[in-house]
Amino acid sequence: MKRFAVITAVFAAVVWLLNTSLLANPPAGAPKILAHRGVHQTYPKADVGKDTCTADIIEQPRHDYLENTIASMQAAFDAGAAVVELDIHLTPDRQFAVFHDWTLDCRTEGKGVTEETPMPVLKTLDIGHGYTADGGKTFPFRGKGIGQMPTLEEVFAALPDRQFLVNFKSRRAEEGTALAALLQARPEWRNAVFGVYGGDRPTRETLKLVEGMRGYDRESAVGCLTRYAAYGWTGIVPAACQNTLVVVPGNYAPWLWGWPDRFAERMKSAGSDVILFGPYAGGDFTTGIDRPEDLELVPETFSGYVWTNRAETIGPLLAKRPQAL
Numbered sequence: 001m002k003r004f005a006v007i008t009a010v011f012a013a014v015v016w017l018l019n020t021s022l023l024a025n026p027p028a029g030a031p032k033i034l035a036h037r038g039v040h041q042t043y044p045k046a047d048v049g050k051d052t053c054t055a056d057i058i059e060q061p062r063h064d065y066l067e068n069t070i071a072s073m074q075a076a077f078d079a080g081a082a083v084v085e086l087d088i089h090l091t092p093d094r095q096f097a098v099f100h101d102w103t104l105d106c107r108t109e110g111k112g113v114t115e116e117t118p119m120p121v122l123k124t125l126d127i128g129h130g131y132t133a134d135g136g137k138t139f140p141f142r143g144k145g146i147g148q149m150p151t152l153e154e155v156f157a158a159l160p161d162r163q164f165l166v167n168f169k170s171r172r173a174e175e176g177t178a179l180a181a182l183l184q185a186r187p188e189w190r191n192a193v194f195g196v197y198g199g200d201r202p203t204r205e206t207l208k209l210v211e212g213m214r215g216y217d218r219e220s221a222v223g224c225l226t227r228y229a230a231y232g233w234t235g236i237v238p239a240a241c242q243n244t245l246v247v248v249p250g251n252y253a254p255w256l257w258g259w260p261d262r263f264a265e266r267m268k269s270a271g272s273d274v275i276l277f278g279p280y281a282g283g284d285f286t287t288g289i290d291r292p293e294d295l296e297l298v299p300e301t302f303s304g305y306v307w308t309n310r311a312e313t314i315g316p317l318l319a320k321r322p323q324a325l
Contacts, residue, residue: 015233021261021301027268029303031318032082034165034275035311036288037100038072039065039079041131041141042309045287053106055130061140063312066128068098069148070158077162080315083194083305085165088152090175095119096152096182099127102169106130108145115170122149153182156189163191165245168198168206176205183210195245197221214244214273221247225256232257235266243271247307249280250289250297260299274304289314295321 017023041058048054065072073084088096097119104110104117108125127148128141155164168175179202183190196206196215203217216224224246227238246267253259253276258266267274278287278294288309289297295317298306308314 018235019233019258019262021258024258024261024265026261026264026301027303031276031298031302032305033076033080033311033315033318034083034085034305034307035073035076035079035081035315036085036307036309037067037087038069038084039063039075039312040067040072040309041065042290053130055107056132056136058131058133060133064141064144066131066141066145066148068100068150069127069145070150070155071148073155073159073162073164076311076315077159079311080319081311083163083165085167085307086152086155087167087169087198088175088179089115089169090172090178091115091117091119091122093118093120094178096175096178097122098150098152098155100169119151123147125149153186156186156192160192163194165194166196166198168196168202171199171201173201173205175199176202176207177209179206180209197245216245216247220244225252228256232263232266237266237270237272241267241270241272245275246272247275247277249277249287250294251279253297261301264302264304274302275307276302276304277307292317 041061043054043057043059065075068086073086076084086098087100088098091097097114099114101107101114103113104125107127107130109129110117110125124147126143126146128143128145129139131141132139166179179196183193193213196203196213197217200217200219203215207213207215220240224238224240224244227240232238248256256263264274276289276298278289278297280287288307289295290308290310295314306314306318
């Protein structure tokens with residue numbers, strides 16, 4: 001019994017030494033903002049399902065920006081964002097429309113599936129048509145979003161030397177092939193793509209075709225964290241966590257081996273960047289660090305990417321926070 005206790009104590013000491021942040025050298029630098037959909041209208045997350053029209057339930061507007069527009073992206077960069085997340089659909093005329101919804105019915109006056117609609121038609125729509133904060137009594141953005149759905153090429157041209165996380169909304173591998181072809185034809189835009197994620201097939205196709213591209217789908221993101229939870233205490237970084245983007249829900253982060261500094265050190269050595277989200281509660285990975293109190297989830301020494309739906313709020317607050325030495 002005594003021998004077992006000694007062995008257990010030694011093992012615990014070894015695990016502690018391998019994973020304590022007291023002995024780690026975290027990557028230098030300040031945390032970086034990753035702005036989800038640019039600066040946009042927000043809505044309460046409670047009871048939101050896959051088919052919920054979120055334009056119907058927006059909070060009272062604090063600004064005039066609409067998601068996935070060039071103006072909203074510029075506003076996010078102005079607020080301190082390092083990367084802006086955007087959503088794409090490959091249209092029948094082989095253009096990438098930058099728009100979140102699978103169908104047009106919620107935010108616009110149009111009907112039908114976004115990816116089945118030619119880009120010239122999408123350009124005629126009012127993307128602010130459906131927004132309401134009072135149950136349909138008023139529509140504060142109606143008529144203000146006509147022609148504001150950009151193509152991915154227009155985004156890259158309008159915002160040179162900026163970076164974007166590209167979200168594939170479909171599961172069509174051809175979207176990944178088309179993005180790879182676009183970057184091959186316009187190599188100056190390769191650095192604009194910080195990474196890709198979303199639909200598994202287009203994501204994996206892009207990772208296969210574009211050298212050095214990083215990204216994740218739901219399966220690979222979960223696979224990284226579960227494997228790391230299983231044996232990351234050894235200091236071994238699973239292959240699923242190498243040369244990629246590692247997404248970490250804020251409420252699970254403290255349970256990761258070596259969080260925050262040892263974990264960050266390991267991921268950096270493995271060629272990966274860490275994206276810190278808000279609390280995960282069984283939905284998708286889009287909960288952000290959106291309120292001042294959410295900044296408690298961001299360690300003082302964290303130098304990775306902070307996912308937020310309120311870049312205009314969180315960016316300035318993070319910039320004011322003292323950096324750890």
